[in-house]
Amino acid sequence: MTRFDCDQLLSKLDELIDGTLDDADVGAAEDHLVTCKSCRVELDLGNELREAARALPRSVQPERDLWPGIAAEIEGRRVVHGSFRHAAAAPSRTWLKIAAAVAVLVASVTIAYMVGLEQAQPTIVESPTAESDYTVAAYGDVSSDLENVSNLLRAGLERRREELSPETWSVVMENLTVIDGAIARIEAAMATNPGDVRLNRQLATAYRRQIDLLQRATKLPAEA
Amino acid sequence: MTPTPSDRNDDLVTRAVDGDSDAFEELYRQTVARVYGLCLRMCGNTSQAEELTQEAFVRAWQKLASFRGDSAFSTWMHRLAVNVVLGHQRSSGRRQTRESTAGEEWYGDGSTRAVPPVAAVDLERAVAALPTGARTVFVLHDVEGYKHTEIAELTGVAVGTSKAQLSRARHLLRKALRS
Numbered sequence: 152m153t154r155f156d157c158d159q160l161l162s163k164l165d166e167l168i169d170g171t172l173d174d175a176d177v178g179a180a181e182d183h184l185v186t187c188k189s190c191r192v193e194l195d196l197g198n199e200l201r202e203a204a205r206a207l208p209r210s211v212q213p214e215r216d217l218w219p220g221i222a223a224e225i226e227g228r229r230v231v232h233g234s235f236r237h238a239a240a241a242p243s244r245t246w247l248k249i250a251a252a253v254a255v256l257v258a259s260v261t262i263a264y265m266v267g268l269e270q271a272q273p274t275i276v277e278s279p280t281a282e283s284d285y286t287v288a289a290y291g292d293v294s295s296d297l298e299n300v301s302n303l304l305r306a307g308l309e310r311r312r313e314e315l316s317p318e319t320w321s322v323v324m325e326n327l328t329v330i331d332g333a334i335a336r337i338e339a340a341m342a343t344n345p346g347d348v349r350l351n352r353q354l355a356t357a358y359r360r361q362i363d364l365l366q367r368a369t370k371l372p373a374e375a
Numbered sequence: 376m377t378p379t380p381s382d383r384n385d386d387l388v389t390r391a392v393d394g395d396s397d398a399f400e401e402l403y404r405q406t407v408a409r410v411y412g413l414c415l416r417m418c419g420n421t422s423q424a425e426e427l428t429q430e431a432f433v434r435a436w437q438k439l440a441s442f443r444g445d446s447a448f449s450t451w452m453h454r455l456a457v458n459v460v461l462g463h464q465r466s467s468g469r470r471q472t473r474e475s476t477a478g479e480e481w482y483g484d485g486s487t488r489a490v491p492p493v494a495a496v497d498l499e500r501a502v503a504a505l506p507t508g509a510r511t512v513f514v515l516h517d518v519e520g521y522k523h524t525e526i527a528e529l530t531g532v533a534v535g536t537s538k539a540q541l542s543r544a545r546h547l548l549r550k551a552l553r554s
Binding site for chain 1: 396399400403404407408409411412413415416421424425428429432433436495498499502513517518519520538541542545548549552553
Protein backbone atom coordinates (compact mmCIF):
# COMPACT_ATOMS: atom_id res chain seq x y z
CA MET A 152 0.00 0.00 0.00
CA THR A 153 1.37 3.40 -0.99
CA ARG A 154 1.05 6.42 1.20
CA PHE A 155 -0.70 9.44 -0.40
CA ASP A 156 1.05 12.73 -0.90
CA CYS A 157 -0.85 16.00 -0.26
CA ASP A 158 -2.16 16.35 -3.83
CA GLN A 159 -3.44 12.79 -3.86
CA LEU A 160 -5.12 13.22 -0.51
CA LEU A 161 -6.79 16.48 -1.45
CA SER A 162 -8.05 14.95 -4.69
CA LYS A 163 -9.73 12.21 -2.63
CA LEU A 164 -10.85 14.44 0.20
CA ASP A 165 -14.53 14.51 -0.77
CA GLU A 166 -14.73 10.75 -1.02
CA LEU A 167 -13.01 10.47 2.32
CA ILE A 168 -15.49 12.85 3.90
CA ASP A 169 -18.47 11.13 2.27
CA GLY A 170 -17.21 7.67 3.22
CA THR A 171 -17.11 6.49 -0.38
CA LEU A 172 -13.35 5.98 -0.63
CA ASP A 173 -12.31 2.36 -1.11
CA ASP A 174 -10.47 0.60 1.70
CA ALA A 175 -7.03 0.67 0.10
CA ASP A 176 -7.22 4.40 -0.44
CA VAL A 177 -8.52 4.97 3.07
CA GLY A 178 -5.41 3.28 4.42
CA ALA A 179 -3.15 5.38 2.19
CA ALA A 180 -4.97 8.53 3.29
CA GLU A 181 -4.75 7.67 6.97
CA ASP A 182 -1.03 7.03 6.68
CA HIS A 183 -0.57 10.43 5.14
CA LEU A 184 -2.74 12.20 7.69
CA VAL A 185 -0.63 10.87 10.56
CA THR A 186 2.27 13.00 9.43
CA CYS A 187 0.61 15.94 7.59
CA LYS A 188 -0.93 18.61 9.76
CA SER A 189 -2.20 20.81 6.90
CA CYS A 190 -4.16 17.93 5.35
CA ARG A 191 -5.59 17.06 8.76
CA VAL A 192 -6.82 20.63 9.06
CA GLU A 193 -8.45 20.37 5.61
CA LEU A 194 -10.13 17.11 6.57
CA ASP A 195 -11.37 18.46 9.91
CA LEU A 196 -12.74 21.58 8.29
CA GLY A 197 -14.34 19.48 5.54
CA ASN A 198 -16.06 17.29 8.12
CA GLU A 199 -17.23 20.29 10.10
CA LEU A 200 -18.57 21.86 6.94
CA ARG A 201 -20.51 18.72 6.05
CA GLU A 202 -22.03 18.52 9.52
CA ALA A 203 -22.89 22.21 9.50
CA ALA A 204 -24.57 21.88 6.10
CA ARG A 205 -26.64 18.93 7.35
CA ALA A 206 -27.65 20.93 10.42
CA LEU A 207 -28.94 23.95 8.51
CA PRO A 208 -32.70 24.44 8.92
CA ARG A 209 -34.44 23.20 5.77
CA SER A 210 -37.43 25.45 6.26
CA VAL A 211 -37.20 29.21 6.07
CA GLN A 212 -40.29 31.38 6.31
CA PRO A 213 -40.39 34.11 3.65
CA GLU A 214 -40.39 37.63 5.04
CA ARG A 215 -43.74 38.41 3.44
CA ASP A 216 -46.81 36.42 2.56
CA LEU A 217 -46.38 35.20 -1.01
CA TRP A 218 -49.89 33.80 -1.34
CA PRO A 219 -51.61 36.96 -2.65
CA GLY A 220 -49.39 36.99 -5.72
CA ILE A 221 -49.96 33.29 -6.29
CA ALA A 222 -53.70 33.67 -5.77
CA ALA A 223 -53.91 36.53 -8.24
CA GLU A 224 -52.03 34.46 -10.77
CA ILE A 225 -54.01 31.26 -10.43
CA GLU A 226 -57.36 33.01 -10.19
CA GLY A 227 -56.53 34.93 -13.35
CA ARG A 228 -55.48 31.80 -15.20
CA ARG A 229 -58.43 29.74 -14.07
CA VAL A 230 -60.99 31.98 -15.71
CA VAL A 231 -59.17 33.72 -18.50
CA HIS A 232 -56.46 31.27 -19.47
CA GLY A 233 -57.26 29.77 -22.84
CA SER A 234 -60.35 31.81 -23.45
CA PHE A 235 -58.36 34.73 -24.72
CA ARG A 236 -55.66 32.74 -26.42
CA HIS A 237 -56.95 33.38 -29.92
CA ALA A 238 -58.22 36.85 -29.27
CA ALA A 239 -55.42 38.65 -31.06
CA ALA A 240 -55.86 36.57 -34.19
CA ALA A 241 -59.64 36.88 -34.22
CA PRO A 242 -60.66 40.16 -32.66
CA SER A 243 -64.01 41.82 -33.13
CA ARG A 244 -67.13 39.87 -32.22
CA THR A 245 -65.64 36.74 -30.66
CA TRP A 246 -63.27 38.80 -28.63
CA LEU A 247 -65.98 41.17 -27.61
CA LYS A 248 -68.18 38.32 -26.42
CA ILE A 249 -65.34 36.99 -24.33
CA ALA A 250 -64.62 40.43 -22.93
CA ALA A 251 -68.24 40.77 -21.99
CA ALA A 252 -68.23 37.34 -20.37
CA VAL A 253 -65.24 38.26 -18.26
CA ALA A 254 -66.82 41.49 -17.14
CA VAL A 255 -70.07 39.77 -16.30
CA LEU A 256 -68.18 37.08 -14.44
CA VAL A 257 -66.29 39.62 -12.37
CA ALA A 258 -69.45 41.47 -11.60
CA SER A 259 -71.49 38.38 -10.79
CA VAL A 260 -68.85 36.79 -8.61
CA THR A 261 -68.44 40.04 -6.78
CA ILE A 262 -72.12 40.60 -6.38
CA ALA A 263 -72.65 37.01 -5.24
CA TYR A 264 -70.02 37.46 -2.63
CA MET A 265 -71.35 40.84 -1.59
CA VAL A 266 -74.86 39.50 -1.26
CA GLY A 267 -73.57 36.61 0.77
CA LEU A 268 -71.62 39.00 2.89
CA GLU A 269 -74.62 41.20 3.53
CA GLN A 270 -76.84 38.25 4.40
CA ALA A 271 -74.27 36.72 6.64
CA GLN A 272 -73.13 39.94 8.21
CA PRO A 273 -74.57 39.32 11.68
CA THR A 274 -72.64 36.08 11.99
CA ILE A 275 -69.35 37.28 10.55
CA VAL A 276 -67.27 38.22 13.51
CA GLU A 277 -63.76 37.72 12.28
CA SER A 278 -61.33 39.07 14.80
CA PRO A 279 -58.22 40.11 12.89
CA THR A 280 -55.22 38.03 13.79
CA ALA A 281 -51.65 39.06 13.18
CA GLU A 282 -51.58 36.74 10.21
CA SER A 283 -54.77 38.06 8.64
CA ASP A 284 -53.61 41.62 9.13
CA TYR A 285 -50.45 40.73 7.36
CA THR A 286 -52.34 39.02 4.57
CA VAL A 287 -54.62 41.99 4.14
CA ALA A 288 -51.65 44.33 4.07
CA ALA A 289 -50.07 42.21 1.39
CA TYR A 290 -53.31 42.24 -0.64
CA GLY A 291 -53.40 45.98 -0.23
CA ASP A 292 -49.95 46.26 -1.76
CA VAL A 293 -50.90 43.98 -4.63
CA SER A 294 -54.14 45.85 -5.32
CA SER A 295 -52.34 49.16 -5.27
CA ASP A 296 -49.78 47.90 -7.77
CA LEU A 297 -52.49 46.41 -9.96
CA GLU A 298 -54.41 49.66 -9.88
CA ASN A 299 -51.34 51.50 -11.11
CA VAL A 300 -50.86 49.02 -13.93
CA SER A 301 -54.52 49.29 -14.83
CA ASN A 302 -54.28 53.08 -15.00
CA LEU A 303 -51.23 52.94 -17.23
CA LEU A 304 -52.95 50.50 -19.60
CA ARG A 305 -56.07 52.61 -19.65
CA ALA A 306 -54.00 55.62 -20.71
CA GLY A 307 -52.39 53.51 -23.42
CA LEU A 308 -55.80 52.35 -24.64
CA GLU A 309 -57.04 55.92 -24.71
CA ARG A 310 -54.25 56.81 -27.12
CA ARG A 311 -55.48 54.07 -29.46
CA ARG A 312 -59.04 55.24 -29.50
CA GLU A 313 -58.90 56.48 -33.10
CA GLU A 314 -57.57 53.13 -34.29
CA LEU A 315 -60.48 51.08 -32.97
CA SER A 316 -63.95 50.91 -34.43
CA PRO A 317 -66.71 52.67 -32.47
CA GLU A 318 -68.35 49.28 -31.80
CA THR A 319 -65.20 47.79 -30.32
CA TRP A 320 -64.51 50.91 -28.30
CA SER A 321 -68.02 50.95 -26.97
CA VAL A 322 -67.95 47.32 -25.84
CA VAL A 323 -64.54 47.70 -24.22
CA MET A 324 -65.73 50.76 -22.32
CA GLU A 325 -68.94 49.04 -21.23
CA ASN A 326 -66.98 46.13 -19.88
CA LEU A 327 -64.53 48.36 -18.11
CA THR A 328 -67.45 50.17 -16.54
CA VAL A 329 -68.88 46.89 -15.28
CA ILE A 330 -65.56 45.95 -13.72
CA ASP A 331 -65.12 49.46 -12.32
CA GLY A 332 -68.53 49.07 -10.71
CA ALA A 333 -67.49 45.78 -9.18
CA ILE A 334 -64.28 47.34 -7.86
CA ALA A 335 -66.22 50.25 -6.40
CA ARG A 336 -68.59 47.86 -4.61
CA ILE A 337 -65.73 45.84 -3.19
CA GLU A 338 -63.94 48.98 -2.01
CA ALA A 339 -67.14 50.25 -0.41
CA ALA A 340 -67.51 46.96 1.43
CA MET A 341 -63.87 47.10 2.46
CA ALA A 342 -64.49 50.45 4.09
CA THR A 343 -66.66 48.66 6.64
CA ASN A 344 -64.77 45.35 6.60
CA PRO A 345 -61.13 46.35 6.16
CA GLY A 346 -59.87 43.10 7.64
CA ASP A 347 -61.83 40.83 5.29
CA VAL A 348 -59.29 38.76 3.43
CA ARG A 349 -61.86 37.57 0.89
CA LEU A 350 -62.73 41.13 -0.06
CA ASN A 351 -59.08 41.97 -0.49
CA ARG A 352 -58.67 38.90 -2.62
CA GLN A 353 -61.72 39.84 -4.69
CA LEU A 354 -60.31 43.31 -5.25
CA ALA A 355 -56.98 41.95 -6.47
CA THR A 356 -58.82 39.50 -8.73
CA ALA A 357 -61.06 42.23 -10.16
CA TYR A 358 -58.06 44.39 -10.99
CA ARG A 359 -56.40 41.38 -12.54
CA ARG A 360 -59.39 40.80 -14.81
CA GLN A 361 -59.42 44.44 -15.72
CA ILE A 362 -55.76 44.32 -16.62
CA ASP A 363 -56.32 41.24 -18.77
CA LEU A 364 -59.10 43.04 -20.59
CA LEU A 365 -57.01 46.18 -21.06
CA GLN A 366 -53.96 44.27 -22.22
CA ARG A 367 -55.91 42.52 -24.90
CA ALA A 368 -57.76 45.64 -25.91
CA THR A 369 -54.53 47.58 -26.36
CA LYS A 370 -53.15 44.79 -28.54
CA LEU A 371 -56.12 44.62 -30.91
CA PRO A 372 -55.23 45.34 -34.53
CA ALA A 373 -56.24 48.75 -35.85
CA GLU A 374 -59.77 48.66 -37.27
CA ALA A 375 -60.61 52.24 -38.10
CA MET B 376 -61.05 6.93 13.00
CA THR B 377 -59.18 10.23 13.11
CA PRO B 378 -57.85 11.27 9.69
CA THR B 379 -54.06 11.17 9.43
CA PRO B 380 -52.11 14.14 8.06
CA SER B 381 -51.69 12.12 4.88
CA ASP B 382 -55.45 11.60 4.51
CA ARG B 383 -55.97 15.27 5.17
CA ASN B 384 -53.50 16.21 2.47
CA ASP B 385 -55.05 13.75 0.04
CA ASP B 386 -58.34 15.52 0.59
CA LEU B 387 -56.75 18.92 0.10
CA VAL B 388 -55.06 17.79 -3.10
CA THR B 389 -58.31 16.31 -4.41
CA ARG B 390 -60.13 19.55 -3.71
CA ALA B 391 -57.33 21.62 -5.22
CA VAL B 392 -57.36 19.51 -8.39
CA ASP B 393 -61.07 20.32 -8.63
CA GLY B 394 -60.19 24.00 -8.59
CA ASP B 395 -60.57 24.79 -4.90
CA SER B 396 -58.02 27.53 -4.33
CA ASP B 397 -58.71 27.55 -0.58
CA ALA B 398 -57.51 23.94 -0.41
CA PHE B 399 -54.48 24.84 -2.47
CA GLU B 400 -53.78 27.76 -0.16
CA GLU B 401 -53.69 25.36 2.76
CA LEU B 402 -51.22 23.15 0.91
CA TYR B 403 -49.19 26.27 0.22
CA ARG B 404 -49.18 27.23 3.92
CA GLN B 405 -47.97 23.74 4.83
CA THR B 406 -45.09 23.68 2.39
CA VAL B 407 -44.04 27.25 1.66
CA ALA B 408 -41.23 27.42 4.22
CA ARG B 409 -39.63 24.29 2.84
CA VAL B 410 -39.96 25.49 -0.75
CA TYR B 411 -38.77 29.00 0.05
CA GLY B 412 -35.79 27.66 2.02
CA LEU B 413 -34.78 25.60 -0.97
CA CYS B 414 -35.20 28.46 -3.44
CA LEU B 415 -33.36 30.87 -1.18
CA ARG B 416 -30.33 28.64 -0.78
CA MET B 417 -30.24 27.67 -4.42
CA CYS B 418 -30.38 31.22 -5.71
CA GLY B 419 -28.95 33.09 -2.69
CA ASN B 420 -31.19 36.10 -3.17
CA THR B 421 -34.35 36.91 -1.23
CA SER B 422 -36.36 38.69 -3.92
CA GLN B 423 -35.51 36.07 -6.51
CA ALA B 424 -36.33 33.33 -4.03
CA GLU B 425 -39.75 34.90 -3.48
CA GLU B 426 -40.41 35.05 -7.21
CA LEU B 427 -39.28 31.48 -7.73
CA THR B 428 -41.38 30.27 -4.82
CA GLN B 429 -44.43 31.94 -6.31
CA GLU B 430 -43.64 30.52 -9.71
CA ALA B 431 -43.25 27.05 -8.23
CA PHE B 432 -46.68 27.18 -6.63
CA VAL B 433 -48.34 28.59 -9.74
CA ARG B 434 -46.78 25.78 -11.73
CA ALA B 435 -47.90 23.27 -9.12
CA TRP B 436 -51.45 24.56 -9.48
CA GLN B 437 -51.25 24.04 -13.25
CA LYS B 438 -49.77 20.57 -12.89
CA LEU B 439 -51.87 19.33 -9.98
CA ALA B 440 -53.79 16.97 -12.22
CA SER B 441 -50.54 15.13 -12.93
CA PHE B 442 -49.86 14.56 -9.22
CA ARG B 443 -50.62 10.88 -8.73
CA GLY B 444 -50.02 10.65 -5.02
CA ASP B 445 -47.11 8.21 -5.39
CA SER B 446 -45.20 10.44 -3.00
CA ALA B 447 -46.27 13.02 -0.45
CA PHE B 448 -47.44 16.34 -1.85
CA SER B 449 -44.53 18.05 -0.07
CA THR B 450 -42.04 15.75 -1.83
CA TRP B 451 -43.65 16.38 -5.20
CA MET B 452 -43.70 20.11 -4.50
CA HIS B 453 -40.05 20.09 -3.45
CA ARG B 454 -38.97 18.35 -6.64
CA LEU B 455 -41.06 20.75 -8.70
CA ALA B 456 -39.42 23.72 -6.96
CA VAL B 457 -35.96 22.31 -7.70
CA ASN B 458 -36.93 22.13 -11.37
CA VAL B 459 -38.25 25.69 -11.34
CA VAL B 460 -35.00 27.01 -9.86
CA LEU B 461 -32.88 24.99 -12.24
CA GLY B 462 -34.95 26.17 -15.19
CA HIS B 463 -34.49 29.73 -14.06
CA GLN B 464 -30.76 29.23 -13.69
CA ARG B 465 -30.53 27.76 -17.16
CA SER B 466 -32.36 30.68 -18.74
CA SER B 467 -30.60 33.36 -16.71
CA GLY B 468 -27.26 31.63 -17.27
CA ARG B 469 -27.67 32.35 -20.95
CA ARG B 470 -28.20 36.02 -20.23
CA GLN B 471 -25.48 36.67 -17.71
CA THR B 472 -22.08 35.46 -16.73
CA ARG B 473 -22.07 37.08 -13.33
CA GLU B 474 -22.36 34.18 -10.95
CA SER B 475 -23.72 35.65 -7.77
CA THR B 476 -24.04 38.82 -5.80
CA ALA B 477 -25.70 36.93 -3.06
CA GLY B 478 -23.21 36.87 -0.25
CA GLU B 479 -24.12 40.28 0.99
CA GLU B 480 -27.84 39.85 0.58
CA TRP B 481 -28.93 36.93 2.70
CA TYR B 482 -27.30 34.60 5.07
CA GLY B 483 -30.14 33.62 7.39
CA ASP B 484 -30.08 33.63 11.13
CA GLY B 485 -29.61 29.89 11.61
CA SER B 486 -31.29 30.36 14.93
CA THR B 487 -32.99 27.01 15.10
CA ARG B 488 -29.84 24.89 15.18
CA ALA B 489 -26.55 25.40 16.95
CA VAL B 490 -23.51 24.59 14.87
CA PRO B 491 -20.52 25.42 17.02
CA PRO B 492 -17.58 24.59 14.75
CA VAL B 493 -18.79 26.38 11.61
CA ALA B 494 -21.23 29.18 12.40
CA ALA B 495 -24.45 28.78 10.43
CA VAL B 496 -24.50 32.48 9.59
CA ASP B 497 -21.03 32.30 8.10
CA LEU B 498 -21.92 29.16 6.21
CA GLU B 499 -25.12 30.63 4.76
CA ARG B 500 -23.23 33.69 3.64
CA ALA B 501 -20.46 31.62 2.09
CA VAL B 502 -22.94 29.32 0.32
CA ALA B 503 -24.84 32.28 -1.08
CA ALA B 504 -21.63 33.67 -2.54
CA LEU B 505 -20.70 30.45 -4.37
CA PRO B 506 -20.82 30.31 -8.16
CA THR B 507 -24.23 29.12 -9.33
CA GLY B 508 -23.28 25.62 -10.46
CA ALA B 509 -21.26 24.85 -7.36
CA ARG B 510 -23.93 26.30 -5.08
CA THR B 511 -26.67 24.28 -6.74
CA VAL B 512 -24.87 20.98 -6.30
CA PHE B 513 -23.73 21.81 -2.76
CA VAL B 514 -27.27 22.69 -1.65
CA LEU B 515 -28.83 19.67 -3.31
CA HIS B 516 -26.18 17.22 -2.08
CA ASP B 517 -24.95 18.45 1.29
CA VAL B 518 -28.03 20.31 2.53
CA GLU B 519 -30.96 18.55 0.84
CA GLY B 520 -29.41 15.08 0.72
CA TYR B 521 -29.78 14.34 -3.00
CA LYS B 522 -27.42 11.75 -4.51
CA HIS B 523 -25.10 12.62 -7.38
CA THR B 524 -27.12 10.42 -9.73
CA GLU B 525 -30.29 12.34 -8.83
CA ILE B 526 -28.56 15.69 -9.22
CA ALA B 527 -27.19 14.64 -12.59
CA GLU B 528 -30.68 13.67 -13.70
CA LEU B 529 -32.22 16.90 -12.46
CA THR B 530 -29.58 19.24 -13.82
CA GLY B 531 -28.82 17.36 -17.03
CA VAL B 532 -25.09 17.03 -16.34
CA ALA B 533 -22.88 13.96 -15.95
CA VAL B 534 -22.42 12.41 -12.51
CA GLY B 535 -18.73 13.31 -12.75
CA THR B 536 -19.62 16.95 -13.32
CA SER B 537 -21.85 16.92 -10.26
CA LYS B 538 -19.00 15.51 -8.18
CA ALA B 539 -16.59 18.08 -9.57
CA GLN B 540 -18.99 20.92 -8.74
CA LEU B 541 -19.41 19.62 -5.21
CA SER B 542 -15.65 19.39 -4.79
CA ARG B 543 -15.29 22.95 -6.06
CA ALA B 544 -18.00 24.18 -3.72
CA ARG B 545 -16.50 22.51 -0.68
CA HIS B 546 -13.04 23.79 -1.56
CA LEU B 547 -14.33 27.36 -1.89
CA LEU B 548 -16.32 27.06 1.33
CA ARG B 549 -13.36 25.75 3.30
CA LYS B 550 -11.34 28.62 1.94
CA ALA B 551 -14.03 31.16 2.79
CA LEU B 552 -14.61 29.82 6.28
CA ARG B 553 -10.90 29.67 7.03
CA SER B 554 -10.36 33.33 6.20
